[in-house]
Amino acid sequence: MKENEKQQQPVQLEIQADEQTAQGVYANLAGVTHSETEFIFDFLFMQPNQPKAKIRARIISSPIHTKRFLQALAENVKRYEERFGTIAQRDAAPHGHS
Secondary structure (H helix, E strand, O other): HHHHHHHOOOOOOOOOOHHHHOOOOOEEEEEEEEOOOOEEEEEEOOOOOOOOOEEEEEEEEEEHHHHHHHHHHHHHHHHHHHHHHOOOOOOOOOOOEO
């Protein structure tokens, strides 16, 4: 068998996180902006009855990875709704946020 005909074994990815990162942060608002070369996701926390929201995390991603993330997110929402029922949507959030 030629070298290029061998089946490639999938790489087993080991994901590591320090304790603080592994705990995660809560966000109840998100903003998305983009340029030609990147997407920027801001995850925010807005307290009830407060006019301010604080950025808890900012993720900067390439367009191709963003599209993969969109597909993975859509698939996971589909699975969630199949198991737990439809997720109710409220009124639209401010422009660029959800």
